[in-house]
Amino acid sequence: MPEGRVIQGVGGFYEVMDLHSGQTIAAVARGKFKRMGSLYVGDLVRYEMVTADQGVIEEVFPRRIELLRPTVSNIDRIMIVFALKNPDYNLFLIDRFLLFAETTGLEILLVFNKRDLVGEAAVKKVAGPYREIGYKVIITSTKTRQGKRLLLQEIKEGVTVLSGPSGVGKSAIMNMVCPSITRETGEVSKKIGRGRHTTRQAKLLSLPNKAGFLVDTPGFTQLDLDFIEPLELAGFFPDFRPYFSACRFPGCLHKKEPDCSVKDAVSKGQILSWRYEHYLTFLEEAERFKRLRTEQKYRGRKKELKQDERSRSWGLRT
Ligand SMILES: Nc1nc2c(ncn2[C@@H]2O[C@H](COP(=O)(O)OP(=O)(O)OP(=O)(O)O)[C@@H](O)[C@H]2O)c(=O)[nH]1
Ligand SMILES: [Mg+2]
Ligand SMILES: [Zn+2]
The missing domain is CATH 2.40.50.140 (Nucleic acid-binding proteins)
Known part of the structure; x- marks a missing residue:
């Protein structure tokens, strides 16, 4: 069959x-x-x-793996897209997208788009630190087509989910690497006769080689850190990994504990201080959810409390 x-x-x-x-x-x-x-x-x-x-x-x-919002299965890779300008990138938001991507265990690709709008120094400023951490970073412009070949090389096989804030150029990037998008959409519409209602559904777009697929999604922006154990959080920061085993306490959260080698690495400049600050903010959020989980009444009213917590954490995040 x-x-x-x-x-x-x-x-x-x-x-x-x-x-x-x-x-x-x-x-x-x-x-x-x-x-x-x-x-x-x-x-x-x-x-x-x-x-x-x-x-x-x-x-x-x-x-193999399921993404629930939207529902897509068997993903191989997450591509996080930010613009170098317009809208300006935000390091905290980049780290938040990276954190969610890290929890999936999938391959991660970090793309900085709109290269045509900034100079070389601005590119280095943001790409440098992430490359240093070990992330694969690709710089693109859908206007000049810079980075197209490198990007295609990285996504030529398997299913890649695009994620990133609105307006950074995700759709433009898909158009750049899959020029057949509009034609394909037309074919699908004819075949299943409901084309006009498909736009909000997740859909795999095939690359010209038919071995690679892309899925556009607004991504993880609204997700909470409620599924992350505070103790596991540092493991999702690849730049922290070389250090934790040397912390004095096995349950070290790298917050206020004495003889913490992560904090030590921050003070020596081996870990970037803003990465560490973002870690502390995420840790606080994960700890708050853990406290909620342990409150008995939380069990019965899980959904309502989550909603409530979400609205409160919006206020704290800005
Ligand atoms: N200057 C410049 N503009 C770009 C580039 N890529 C995309 N744009 C523009 O940025 C705007 C947003 O692009 P989209 O592709 O719609 O962004 P998106 O990420 O799909 O946004 P959502 O669908 O809202 O999540 C459009 O006006 C594009 O023409 C680029 O490389 N350089
Ligand atoms: Mg779009
Ligand atoms: Zn520590």
């Missing part, structure tokens, strides 16, 4: 790309998957053709 990847799904109709030929077909799901939401974009499936141009999805392979 042929195998494919779900590219898009709207109201029980799916677009599936055959893993072997790269051809896309329209398909419906077998009874057991009919319930909305039981198939994800990104799912790897077995299907059968029932007519010349209509398939039926018979089986779904186990998912």
